[in-house]
Amino acid sequence: MDFGPFLLLALMEGLVTAAVLALTASGLSLVFGIMRVVNVAHGAFFMLGAVLAWFVSEWVPGPPALSFAVALVICPLIVGGIAALADTVVLKRLNYEPEATIVATIGLLYILEQAALSFFGPDARPVPAPLNFRIQLPWFGYSGYKLAVVVGAALVLLAVWLILKHTRAGLVMRATQIDRDTARAFGINVDRVYAGVFAMGAGLAAIAAVLIVPIQQAHYLMGGDPLLLSFIVVIIGGLGSLRGTLVAALLIGLSDGVISTFFAPTLAKIIATLVVALVLVFRPQGLFGKRMA
Amino acid sequence: MTADRALWLHLGVLAALLAAHFIAPAYHHTNIARIMVLAIYAMGYNIAFGYTGLLSLGHALLFGAGLYGAGLLVYHAGAGAPAALVAGVLAGGAMACAVGLLALRTAGVAFMIVTLMFAQAGYLTILYFGSYTRGDEGIVIPRAARMLGGLDLSDDGTRYLVALLLFAVALLVNLALVRSPFGRIMVAMRENEERSRMLGFNPFTVKLAALTVSGLYAGLSGAAYGLLFGYVGASLASVQYSILPLLYVLLGGAGTVLGPFLGALLMFYLIDYASAVTDAHQFVTGAALVLLILFAPKGILGTLRARAIRWLP
Numbered sequence: 001m002d003f004g005p006f007l008l009l010a011l012m013e014g015l016v017t018a019a020v021l022a023l024t025a026s027g028l029s030l031v032f033g034i035m036r037v038v039n040v041a042h043g044a045f046f047m048l049g050a051v052l053a054w055f056v057s058e059w060v061p062g063p064p065a066l067s068f069a070v071a072l073v074i075c076p077l078i079v080g081g082i083a084a085l086a087d088t089v090v091l092k093r094l095n096y097e098p099e100a101t102i103v104a105t106i107g108l109l110y111i112l113e114q115a116a117l118s119f120f121g122p123d124a125r126p127v128p129a130p131l132n133f134r135i136q137l138p139w140f141g142y143s144g145y146k147l148a149v150v151v152g153a154a155l156v157l158l159a160v161w162l163i164l165k166h167t168r169a170g171l172v173m174r175a176t177q178i179d180r181d182t183a184r185a186f187g188i189n190v191d192r193v194y195a196g197v198f199a200m201g202a203g204l205a206a207i208a209a210v211l212i213v214p215i216q217q218a219h220y221l222m223g224g225d226p227l228l229l230s231f232i233v234v235i236i237g238g239l240g241s242l243r244g245t246l247v248a249a250l251l252i253g254l255s256d257g258v259i260s261t262f263f264a265p266t267l268a269k270i271i272a273t274l275v276v277a278l279v280l281v282f283r284p285q286g287l288f289g290k291r292m293a
Numbered sequence: 294m295t296a297d298r299a300l301w302l303h304l305g306v307l308a309a310l311l312a313a314h315f316i317a318p319a320y321h322h323t324n325i326a327r328i329m330v331l332a333i334y335a336m337g338y339n340i341a342f343g344y345t346g347l348l349s350l351g352h353a354l355l356f357g358a359g360l361y362g363a364g365l366l367v368y369h370a371g372a373g374a375p376a377a378l379v380a381g382v383l384a385g386g387a388m389a390c391a392v393g394l395l396a397l398r399t400a401g402v403a404f405m406i407v408t409l410m411f412a413q414a415g416y417l418t419i420l421y422f423g424s425y426t427r428g429d430e431g432i433v434i435p436r437a438a439r440m441l442g443g444l445d446l447s448d449d450g451t452r453y454l455v456a457l458l459l460f461a462v463a464l465l466v467n468l469a470l471v472r473s474p475f476g477r478i479m480v481a482m483r484e485n486e487e488r489s490r491m492l493g494f495n496p497f498t499v500k501l502a503a504l505t506v507s508g509l510y511a512g513l514s515g516a517a518y519g520l521l522f523g524y525v526g527a528s529l530a531s532v533q534y535s536i537l538p539l540l541y542v543l544l545g546g547a548g549t550v551l552g553p554f555l556g557a558l559l560m561f562y563l564i565d566y567a568s569a570v571t572d573a574h575q576f577v578t579g580a581a582l583v584l585l586i587l588f589a590p591k592g593i594l595g596t597l598r599a600r601a602i603r604w605l606p
Contacts, residue, residue, distance in 0.1 A: 049486065098401060098402045099348050099402070099405070102350075104587070106582055107578075107582030110576065235406070270414050271422060277411050280406060280410070
């Protein structure tokens with residue numbers, strides 16, 4: 001294959017990565033933006049979504065498209081429920097004190113991974129794709145489902161943006177983000193907003209996982225990479241800003257696709273982690289948004 | 294008088310560990326040797342986290358620096374164990390100092406993420422240079438290279454006594470450090486950085502020095518681990534090994550000299566006994582972290598000190 005088509009393939013693969021990454025990272029960004037919580041268990045919520053999608057595909061009879069549709073609804077709800085529970089039982093009692101919440105979410109990460117290992121097992125398991133067609137380009141054929149993933153992720157992100165900007169729930173969330181004491185004074189139940197936001201963040205990770213699992217297979221340790229990449233995206237994009245997250249996800253996803261295709265994936269990850277560390281050291285407003293800089 | 298009480302307590306713990314050498318069954322004998330080496334690591338972590346208030350999520354990088362600093366020197370250059378041990382300690386300290394120069398420009402959550410990222414980059418670098426480090430598979434250090442003076446470190450009895458000697462030095466230095474004026478300044482940084490600055494102490498240099506000492510400890514522990522147990526592998530530099538000392542210190546009591554050892558001892562046996570009942574040992578780790586941070590953020594000795602034994606260092 002010539003360089004041109006090869007680059008196109010790398011970019012298309014990168015676009016799929018970017019779309020899923022944007023979904024996962026927007027969940028992390030939402031949680032940090034509104035609650036100021038760094039959720040280390042975010043990757044575990046992602047993994048949980050994929051693992052649950054496998055269970056749904058086993059239990060729901062009929063064509064793969066049906067079980068996929070069921071998974072797309074049920075998995076985020078279950079994962080969101082677990083997240084809301086974790087928020088009420090653990091994080092709320094810590095008063096969202098930053099260092100304590102990080103330690104607690106590390107504990108949560110271990111618990112969730114162990115649960116997946118115990119009930120799902122150590123093997124990677126495939127989930128059938130809901131649609132099966134190939135788009136034939138002049139140089140190579142490309143999976144139609146991968147393009148559907150990109151469209152699906154874009155639709156979900158659009159929905160999140162609409163919810164945040166144009167619904168009462170979104171207004172309440174933004175009010176809590178700007179000043180939680182004033183929000184409380186105006187009769188907003190901040191505890192419920194926090195539980196909801198934490199659930200929504202985890203739910204977004206679960207949706208991303210359900211979308212990607214027909215391409216990637218479900219495995220109990222699959223949450224590590226999405227977590228690391230989401231951190232990178234969220235830090236480079238600036239937290240709390242959905243637009244920044246989106247731009248950074250595109251940037252990281254596409255360059256990850258290109259670098260991993262032409263160079264070693266491990267090298268790409270080393271460079272990315274070092275870049276993030278240096279961004280944090282020299283441009284901390286990348287992490288803390290504009291207001292606190 | 295108070296000072297003597299604390300010193301006698303620590304000497305008593307060391308004496309008990311020496312007695313355990315003669316009476317502990319073989320299985321526990323090996324376990325305790327391992328726990329003492331890991332406790333050195335946790336003590337180093339405690340100097341940064343417990344006393345100075347630097348919550349790092351990347352200490353595996355420092356442990357790994359000691360481990361590989363010693364291991365690669367033995368494996369590729371054929372160095373002897375004493376040189377490797379010194380190299381490991383220095384590698385840990387130098388790595389901590391280098392990371393500190395950058396990471397200490399941040400604080401709080403950003404510091405945690407920066408250290409996490411550096412450790413992750415270090416771990417990936419070990420994998421990337423797999424032809425030298427043999428990556429996940431790891432390096433087995435041959436018995437011939439594990440001689441310290443005339444002592445064979447692969448022998449169970451010698452190993453225990455060497456581990457105890459290193460542990461004793463680390464513990465007493467730690468005790469002296471936290472009672473020294475510098476130890477007070479470290480605590481002052483943890484309690485109120487702004488006020489300490491007003492009193493004329495430079496937070497950056499104090500924290501950098503504390504982190505470097507912490508790195509020397511982690512490097513010593515890593516090097517000793519490689520030489521005493523004969524294995525150097527990438528999994529020992531993974532993120533789990535950054536969480537482990539945090540867990541030990543939280544359980545035993547942050548900011549207490551004996552806390553890291555107590556935490557390592559209890560956690561090691563908790564996982565050991567849990568493994569006999571279930572293979573879900575990750576669950577034990579996770580649950581312990583959540584429960585500790587929720588109900589006993591001061592740990593065992595920290596709670597005891599707050600309630601009863603005020604003089605505990």
